[in-house]
Amino acid sequence: MTRPRSAARGLVVRDDELxxxxxxxxxxxxxxAPGGGQQRGESLAETxxxxxxxxxxxxVAVGSLAYVRDFVPSTHYEDRDDDGHQVDHFFWCERVGDEPDDPTERDSVQVGVRWLPLDERRGGPVLPRPAR
Incomplete structure (x- = not known):
């Protein structure tokens, strides 16, 4: 197994939306939640x-650590047999401004950015599942 990848994600809440x-x-x-891999020399808050x-x-302004998720894809998905392992650090965040700039880097399967009503998270396709 390879070394775990360290990642950080932001929990940004506006009114009753995530x-x-x-x-x-x-x-x-x-x-x-938006986030990704930590780069060498970068703090989790900077990530x-x-x-x-x-x-x-x-x-965003980064606040306190909300929780940590130890994620091994092969234990969650039948079709994943790789040795991936990621440790996600979720932080509470506040927006610095009201209007966003255009995103500068999107993942290949990213199709949008949404504000999800918090009550919608309980039954919808939101990951990680323990956050519901």
Missing amino acids: LAIQYRTDGEDWYV VRREVYEETGYE
């Missing part, structure tokens, strides 16, 4: 700021 990245694979939509901005266009 900022989420919308992905589409095999015709199915699903959502995750959150950079990734949220790249994926959503929002600048």
